[in-house]
Amino acid sequence: MTPTNVGSLDPRFMLARARMVIAREVLDAESCPATVGQIALHAHQRRAAARILTLLRAYGGALLADATGLGKTFVALAVAGGVERILIVAPASLRDGWRRSAALAGIQASFVSLERLSRGIASPMRDPELVIVDEAHHLRNARTKRYSAVAALCDRARVLLLSATPLQNRRNDLVAQLALFLGDDALSATDAELARYIVRRRTADTTIHMPAVHGPEWIRLPNDDDLLDELMGLPPPLPAEDEGEAGALVSYTLLRQWASSRAALVAALRRRLAKAFALISSLETGRWPTRDAIAAWSQADTSVQLALPELLSPLGSRLPIDIEAMLVAVRAHADGIRAMLATLRGRPDPDPVRAAALAAIAYRHGDARILAFSQYADTVRALSRLLIGGGHAVAELTARGGRVAGGRLQRSTVLAQFTPGLSDAKPRAADRIALLVTTDVLSEGLDLQRASVVVHVDLPWNPARLEQRVGRVRRLGSPHEIVHVYAFAPPASSERVLRVESRLRTKLRLAGRIVGLDATSIPDAEIGAADPAPEATSATLALLERWRDASVADQVSTADEQSAVLCASVDAPNDGFLALLADGDERILLGKIEPGNAGTDPVMVDRVVRLCAGDAVAPLPSAIQATLDDIAAWCQRRAARSRLAMSSPVGACLRRRISARITSVLATAPRYERATLAPIASRARDALGASLGAGAERALENLARSDG
CATH class of the missing domain: 3.40.50.300 (P-loop containing nucleotide triphosphate hydrolases)
Structure with missing residues (x-):
C-alpha cells in the first residue's frame, strides 16, 4: 500500500485485515491432520507438527524441546506421515515404545539404538529421508563415535531432534545437536538465531490437563556420619598409564557417593582398592598398566585375580622414570582406603x-x-x-x-x-x-x-x-x-x-x-529468564492464532488485497513496527521498538506482537515511509551477511580449499572438456554456499584433504 491511499480505508478493518494476513501466512504454511493412524492429536501437537514441517522445509532440521510429558513422540510421527524412508535413532530402552507408537500411527520406520552406533554397528537403513533422534542430548559431544555415526546418517536427510532437556551443562551441548543439520552455521549463531530452530512449549502454554x-x-x-575430612585427606591415587591426573576428581566422586549412601561409598572404596592392588601387582613386574589392562582383571568385592600380569600389562609407551616412587604412591593410597573402610566399620550405618x-x-x-x-x-x-x-x-x-x-x-x-x-x-x-x-x-x-x-x-x-x-x-x-x-x-x-x-x-x-524450563527441579531455584526465545516464539504463535480466528475477510474492501504493501496502525505506548517478510518459502517476522534497531529476536518480536493489541488508528504516511526504509535497510544488512558468511572460519577454509580445487580441475582439463565441465563446476560452487549438516561438513573436510 502506498502512503497516498491509506486514509481511504477504515483503520479498524485495516488492522483486523493486517493481523489476519500475518497470522495466516505464518501459521498456515503447513497443516497437520487431526489424527495419525489411531492417534488423535491434541491441538498443541498439531501446532508443533505444522511448525516443524515449516522448519524442515526451510532449514532441513528442527529441535522439538517441549516439556516432558507433552507427547513429543506423537508429534514426530505426525511429521513423519507421508515420508517413505524413516530412521529412528534413540537409546535402546526406548525401542519397544517407538515400535508401539509407530504401529498405532500406521507408520513404517527403522530403528537403530545409540548404543549400537557407539559400538560401530551399522544402521539397518542407509540414506534415510527423515532421521528422528530421540533423547538428542546424548549427542551433545561431537567428539564421540556415536555423534560421528549419527552425523553421517543425517548427511542427506531431514533431521528432527527430540529432547526436553537439550542443554544439559553448557551452551555447546545445544550447538552440537543443532549442528547435525546446520553444520558450521550453528557454531557462529547467537542465542536468538539458535532459537529459530527450536520448538518448545511449556505445559502452561497448552489447554490440556497435566498434574x-x-x-x-x-x-x-541427621548428619551424624561426617566423613568430609577423612575423604578429602585420602592420599591421591596413581592413574593408569593412559589416564590423566585424577586425584581431585576421585575425591569429589567419593564425596558424591557418600552423599548418596553408605553402600555406594563402601562399594566405590572397594573398587578403588581393587584398582590399587592391580596397579601394585603390575608395577612390581616393571609394567605400568593401561585402563584396559586393569579392566581385564577379575574383581569380586575385595578379591582380585591376575594370572599373568606380564601378558595383560605390556610395556607402555610412556615408561616411568621411577617405578619405586610410583609404588610408594599407590601403596599409600591403598593404605588410606583400608583405613577408611576400617573407620566405616566402626561407625553406625x-x-x-x-x-x-x-x-x-x-x-x-x-x-x-x-x-x-x-x-x-x-x-x-x-x-x-x-x-x-x-x-x-x-x-x-x-x-x-x-x-x-x-x-x-x-x-x-x-x-x-x-x-x-x-x-x-x-x-x-x-x-x-x-x-x-x-x-x-x-x-x-x-x-x-x-x-x-x-x-x-x-x-x-x-x-x-x-x-x-x-x-x-x-x-x-x-x-x-x-x-x-x-x-x-x-x-x-x-x-x-x-x-x-x-x-x-x-x-x-x-x-x-x-531453551526454557517448565518448572524448577530443585527447591527454591530461580529458573532465570522469564521468556527464553523458544518459549517467546510459542507465545507469539498463540497470539497469532487468536488473530487468525478473528476473521474479517467478508467485511474488508478488496482494494487492500491488490496493494503491494498492507499497512495498519495501533495506539501503543512505544513507537515501532511489526512486519511480515517473505523470502522464498520462509516467512520472517521483523520487529522494532524505538529506540532500538529492527530485528528478529523472538523475545523482542513477542513484545511487539503484544503491543499490536491496541486500538486502531490511522497510520501516518511519514511513519509508513520510515518503516519501509527501516525494512529495506535490514534486508540489505541481511543480504550482506549472507554474502560474507562462509559459516565458521573452519567451514570457510574448507570451502575455499574445495573451491580452489574446482578451479584447478577446470583449468587443467583439456580444452574440449571445459565446456562440459564449466556448468558442473558452477553448480558445485553454488552447493558450497549452502548450509550443510555436520555429516556433510565432515565429508567436505575429507574431500579437502584427499589427493584425488
Missing part, C-alpha cells in the same frame, strides 16, 4: 535412616505409587533391601534387572505396574509394587504415569536429569491432579565442597535463558 507439581520438598536427614525416610514418604501418600531415583546402583540395592526386609511393597530396578521380595523380576514385569497400556490385569495385593527404587535407567523416555510421587535420593550434577525424572510421572493423560516431588538434601559438609545446589542452579539459569 500440578508440589515441591520439590527437601528431606533433611546411616542407610537405615534413609530407608526409614522413604518409608515415611510412602506412608504419607497411602496407596500412591512412588518412584525413588538414585545415580548409584549400590544405593538402589541397599535401600530397596532394607525396605523389603521391613515388609514394604518395594521393588528395585537397575541395568541388571528387577528384584522384589520373592526374587528377580523381568524389567517389563516391573514396568507393567507403572506404565498404562502395558498390562490391564490388576496385580494381586501381594504382588503390587508401591515403591520402585531405581537408577536413572528409567529417567528417560518412558511413560510411568501410574506413579504420582518422585523422590530424588541424591542430586546429580545435571539438573536436566532431575527434570527427566519428574517427567516420567507428570505426563499427558495422567489420572493424577498433583505430582509430589521430594529431594534428599546432601550432607551440609559435602555441600560446602561440592556446591551441588549452586552448580545445579547455575545450570538451570543457563537452560532457562536459552
Whole structure:
C-alpha cells in the first residue's frame, strides 16, 4: 500500500485485515491432520507438527524441546506421515515404545539404538529421508563415535531432534545437536538465531490437563556420619598409564557417593582398592598398566585375580622414570582406603535412616505409587533391601534387572505396574509394587504415569536429569491432579565442597535463558529468564492464532488485497513496527521498538506482537515511509551477511580449499572438456554456499584433504 491511499480505508478493518494476513501466512504454511493412524492429536501437537514441517522445509532440521510429558513422540510421527524412508535413532530402552507408537500411527520406520552406533554397528537403513533422534542430548559431544555415526546418517536427510532437556551443562551441548543439520552455521549463531530452530512449549502454554507439581520438598536427614575430612585427606591415587591426573576428581566422586549412601561409598572404596592392588601387582613386574589392562582383571568385592600380569600389562609407551616412587604412591593410597573402610566399620550405618525416610514418604501418600531415583546402583540395592526386609511393597530396578521380595523380576514385569497400556490385569495385593527404587535407567523416555510421587535420593550434577525424572510421572493423560516431588538434601559438609545446589542452579539459569524450563527441579531455584526465545516464539504463535480466528475477510474492501504493501496502525505506548517478510518459502517476522534497531529476536518480536493489541488508528504516511526504509535497510544488512558468511572460519577454509580445487580441475582439463565441465563446476560452487549438516561438513573436510 502506498502512503497516498491509506486514509481511504477504515483503520479498524485495516488492522483486523493486517493481523489476519500475518497470522495466516505464518501459521498456515503447513497443516497437520487431526489424527495419525489411531492417534488423535491434541491441538498443541498439531501446532508443533505444522511448525516443524515449516522448519524442515526451510532449514532441513528442527529441535522439538517441549516439556516432558507433552507427547513429543506423537508429534514426530505426525511429521513423519507421508515420508517413505524413516530412521529412528534413540537409546535402546526406548525401542519397544517407538515400535508401539509407530504401529498405532500406521507408520513404517527403522530403528537403530545409540548404543549400537557407539559400538560401530551399522544402521539397518542407509540414506534415510527423515532421521528422528530421540533423547538428542546424548549427542551433545561431537567428539564421540556415536555423534560421528549419527552425523553421517543425517548427511542427506531431514533431521528432527527430540529432547526436553537439550542443554544439559553448557551452551555447546545445544550447538552440537543443532549442528547435525546446520553444520558450521550453528557454531557462529547467537542465542536468538539458535532459537529459530527450536520448538518448545511449556505445559502452561497448552489447554490440556497435566498434574500440578508440589515441591520439590527437601528431606533433611541427621548428619551424624561426617566423613568430609577423612575423604578429602585420602592420599591421591596413581592413574593408569593412559589416564590423566585424577586425584581431585576421585575425591569429589567419593564425596558424591557418600552423599548418596553408605553402600555406594563402601562399594566405590572397594573398587578403588581393587584398582590399587592391580596397579601394585603390575608395577612390581616393571609394567605400568593401561585402563584396559586393569579392566581385564577379575574383581569380586575385595578379591582380585591376575594370572599373568606380564601378558595383560605390556610395556607402555610412556615408561616411568621411577617405578619405586610410583609404588610408594599407590601403596599409600591403598593404605588410606583400608583405613577408611576400617573407620566405616566402626561407625553406625546411616542407610537405615534413609530407608526409614522413604518409608515415611510412602506412608504419607497411602496407596500412591512412588518412584525413588538414585545415580548409584549400590544405593538402589541397599535401600530397596532394607525396605523389603521391613515388609514394604518395594521393588528395585537397575541395568541388571528387577528384584522384589520373592526374587528377580523381568524389567517389563516391573514396568507393567507403572506404565498404562502395558498390562490391564490388576496385580494381586501381594504382588503390587508401591515403591520402585531405581537408577536413572528409567529417567528417560518412558511413560510411568501410574506413579504420582518422585523422590530424588541424591542430586546429580545435571539438573536436566532431575527434570527427566519428574517427567516420567507428570505426563499427558495422567489420572493424577498433583505430582509430589521430594529431594534428599546432601550432607551440609559435602555441600560446602561440592556446591551441588549452586552448580545445579547455575545450570538451570543457563537452560532457562536459552531453551526454557517448565518448572524448577530443585527447591527454591530461580529458573532465570522469564521468556527464553523458544518459549517467546510459542507465545507469539498463540497470539497469532487468536488473530487468525478473528476473521474479517467478508467485511474488508478488496482494494487492500491488490496493494503491494498492507499497512495498519495501533495506539501503543512505544513507537515501532511489526512486519511480515517473505523470502522464498520462509516467512520472517521483523520487529522494532524505538529506540532500538529492527530485528528478529523472538523475545523482542513477542513484545511487539503484544503491543499490536491496541486500538486502531490511522497510520501516518511519514511513519509508513520510515518503516519501509527501516525494512529495506535490514534486508540489505541481511543480504550482506549472507554474502560474507562462509559459516565458521573452519567451514570457510574448507570451502575455499574445495573451491580452489574446482578451479584447478577446470583449468587443467583439456580444452574440449571445459565446456562440459564449466556448468558442473558452477553448480558445485553454488552447493558450497549452502548450509550443510555436520555429516556433510565432515565429508567436505575429507574431500579437502584427499589427493584425488
